[in-house]
Amino acid sequence: MTMSDTTDQLIARLSADAGPVHRLRHPLMRAAAWLGCVAIGSGGIIAAFADTSAFIGRAHDVRQMVELTATLATGLLAVVAAFEMSLPDRSRAWALLPLPALATWLATTGLGCLQGWIAGTPTDLAESTECFLILLGTSIPLGLVLSWMLLHAKPLAPASVAAMGGLGVAGIAAFLLQFFHPFDVTVIDLAIHAVAIGLVIAVSALSSRKLAAA
Numbered sequence: 001m002t003m004s005d006t007t008d009q010l011i012a013r014l015s016a017d018a019g020p021v022h023r024l025r026h027p028l029m030r031a032a033a034w035l036g037c038v039a040i041g042s043g044g045i046i047a048a049f050a051d052t053s054a055f056i057g058r059a060h061d062v063r064q065m066v067e068l069t070a071t072l073a074t075g076l077l078a079v080v081a082a083f084e085m086s087l088p089d090r091s092r093a094w095a096l097l098p099l100p101a102l103a104t105w106l107a108t109t110g111l112g113c114l115q116g117w118i119a120g121t122p123t124d125l126a127e128s129t130e131c132f133l134i135l136l137g138t139s140i141p142l143g144l145v146l147s148w149m150l151l152h153a154k155p156l157a158p159a160s161v162a163a164m165g166g167l168g169v170a171g172i173a174a175f176l177l178q179f180f181h182p183f184d185v186t187v188i189d190l191a192i193h194a195v196a197i198g199l200v201i202a203v204s205a206l207s208s209r210k211l212a213a214a
Contacts, residue, residue: 027083050179067108073101075171082165086153135196166204170197
């Protein structure tokens, strides 16, 4: 038996046992499907419970409007980047996509903290803790579902892909929080938000191992 005969037999055996392969939809379509479900679900909750008048009032301030836009853009772009990165043939440069929006989000939030500190805005630790719990309670379930969808593509670097998805979920959750916490972020708020976002990214990355093995 020659080497070519062995290879031909192996290919024949593998092809005989192989099931049909379902091609994944385009990454943008998969991202749009997940984002659409999140928009529908969160839209109903916002309509029922959010303080929309206070949110609209914040949107009239230029800095706050830039901050809100950058927060949402970070979430959306990071989710798109994660779906692109989940495919083995996509460039790792997709990870750069949300960075400008993220930098703008951090800069405008930091500016708001500085303005609040100069103005002597009081810090409510109980309120900050509530925001922390809302961010985690919103982000972790969404992040687990998103990680499952991302890992369905069998990415070569599942932890990196899931972490990018975690950033996207955290950005969207932080934007949605503004409908229920329409106040300027204090230094304590910023620290707690940073811890919550870090936890979401870490949980997403760590969960990728178990989901990838499932």
